[in-house]
Amino acid sequence: MPNFVLIIIDDLGYGDIEPFGSTINHTPNLCQMAEEGMKLTSFYATAPLSTPSRAGLMTGCYPKRVGLAYGWKWDTMMPGDPYGLNPDEKTIAEVLKDIGYATGCFGKWHLGDQPEFLPTKQGFDEYFGIPYSNDMWPRHPRAGSGDIWNFPHLPIVHNDKVVDKVENMKDQAELCKLFTEEAIKFIKKNKSRPFFVYIPHAFIHNPNSAREEFMKNAKNAREAQIEEVDWSVGEILNTLRELKLSNNTLVIFTSDNGGGPVSANKPLRGRKNSSWEGGMRVPIIAWWPGNVPSGSTCDKIATIMDFLPTFASLAGAKVPEDRIIDGKDISELLFGNIDIQSPYDAFFYYWQNDLQAVRSAQWKLFEDGRLYNLEKDISESQNVAELYPTIVVQLEGYLEQIRNDIGDEEQVGKNCRPVGIVKNPQTLLPREDYSRNDSNTNK
Ligand SMILES: [Ca+2]
Numbered sequence: 001m002p003n004f005v006l007i008i009i010d011d012l013g014y015g016d017i018e019p020f021g022s023t024i025n026h027t028p029n030l031c032q033m034a035e036e037g038m039k040l041t042s043f044y045a046t047a048p049l050s051t052p053s054r055a056g057l058m059t060g061c062y063p064k065r066v067g068l069a070y071g072w073k074w075d076t077m078m079p080g081d082p083y084g085l086n087p088d089e090k091t092i093a094e095v096l097k098d099i100g101y102a103t104g105c106f107g108k109w110h111l112g113d114q115p116e117f118l119p120t121k122q123g124f125d126e127y128f129g130i131p132y133s134n135d136m137w138p139r140h141p142r143a144g145s146g147d148i149w150n151f152p153h154l155p156i157v158h159n160d161k162v163v164d165k166v167e168n169m170k171d172q173a174e175l176c177k178l179f180t181e182e183a184i185k186f187i188k189k190n191k192s193r194p195f196f197v198y199i200p201h202a203f204i205h206n207p208n209s210a211r212e213e214f215m216k217n218a219k220n221a222r223e224a225q226i227e228e229v230d231w232s233v234g235e236i237l238n239t240l241r242e243l244k245l246s247n248n249t250l251v252i253f254t255s256d257n258g259g260g261p262v263s264a265n266k267p268l269r270g271r272k273n274s275s276w277e278g279g280m281r282v283p284i285i286a287w288w289p290g291n292v293p294s295g296s297t298c299d300k301i302a303t304i305m306d307f308l309p310t311f312a313s314l315a316g317a318k319v320p321e322d323r324i325i326d327g328k329d330i331s332e333l334l335f336g337n338i339d340i341q342s343p344y345d346a347f348f349y350y351w352q353n354d355l356q357a358v359r360s361a362q363w364k365l366f367e368d369g370r371l372y373n374l375e376k377d378i379s380e381s382q383n384v385a386e387l388y389p390t391i392v393v394q395l396e397g398y399l400e401q402i403r404n405d406i407g408d409e410e411q412v413g414k415n416c417r418p419v420g421i422v423k424n425p426q427t428l429l430p431r432e433d434y435s436r437n438d439s440n441t442n443k
Contacts, residue, residue, distance in 0.1 A: 013259020084112020
């Protein structure tokens with residue numbers, strides 16, 4: 001049974017790393033990882049935002065199917081949110097734990113901070129990290145504007161206990177190192193049995209800060225963060241090499257959604273929080289020496305929902321059969337049989353609960369009728385709907401199918417499952433008193 005290490009960067013844009021074209025950020029470890037592994041160039045997050053994207057990753061389903069396309073009052077989970085990933089869902093961690101894997105989560109969870117929803121209740125033996133985004137703290141620009149924005153201090157949680165808090169930018173700067181070290185400890189501890197290690201970094205989400213050794217050579221904090229993330233990947237891969245586990249470990253490096261305002265998403269159009277390619281197509285490298293062909297590239301459609309069925313297939317675990325799973329087993333693509341068809345007839349772009357577009361083969365149709373040929377026009381610059389009326393009709397058919405299946409805004413889909421909800425949710429640390437006004441700065 002192979003081991004799995006799944007590294008997710010927060011808000012890393014398509015063109016933010018050298019293997020995907022960055023000429024700004026220096027990422028030697030990711031370059032080596034790509035030389036020894038595979039880049040997938042049409043790989044999609046299931047949402048242009050954190051919580052729904054992670055819901056898709058954990059469950060192998062469209063976030064709307066599992067009730068997490070939108071949060072309770074906001075588009076992602078907030079501190080003390082009554083919503084969370086329904087414990088009745090079967091996560092990747094549960095699928096693998098069932099057949100004897102050691103499972104660890106080290107980083108940002110963001111699928112609910114109530115005791116019922118934390119990683120240790122969702123299939124992870126061990127959890128060390130922050131329960132939601134690193135900007136949900138008293139220094140958030142909107143902090144103190146009432147209600148859900150009265151943020152408590154940002155807790156660091158070990159299993160189900162708060163063990164520390166992130167109080168300042170120096171603490172923020174330590175998060176990449178902290179999660180990397182905890183993940184490596186877990187790998188070493190479990191080296192003799194199959195393991196699944198999930199590392200959802202807090203980096204490179206704002207507020208941006210990295211350790212001094214990275215800050216001192218970088219033009220800005222964000223660039224320093226990308227280079228520290230690259231360092232982290234090097235540490236993980238070197239640990240696997242030292243333990244002689246590289247031939248038995250599939251390592252994935254990717255992002256939860258497209259890059260934000262200052263990200264390099266080129267050549268893609270748009271950014272985080274949009275259904276342009278720049279919002280949802282993310283960089284990804286798959287590494288498994290001797291199994292994933294070195295220096296390869298695959299442009300077939302694949303998605304963040306595919307990890308669950310793919311890891312299950314590689315491990316010999318069962319994908320849940322009592323419910324619809326949207327993700328596909330892409331192991332053949334990873335093994336280099338890239339001439340086979342993408343397992344997707346259609347992939348759907350949801351923004352919150354709103355169905356916005358569909359991709360099938362090279363075609364992407366927006367609900368309003370704009371059609372783009374992504375093979376010839378990756379930047380979505382030219383609407384060719386008038387030239388391909390039959391393609392438009394075919395893709396409209398896919399949109400209609402998914403509307404009936406999981407819905408679109410007010411239209412309720414027939415195959416959605418309920419979100420997890422708790423009564424009387426509590427924040428993990430007390431909400432802050434904002435009568436002082438000196439803390440409302442993001443600096
Ligand atoms: Ca994100």
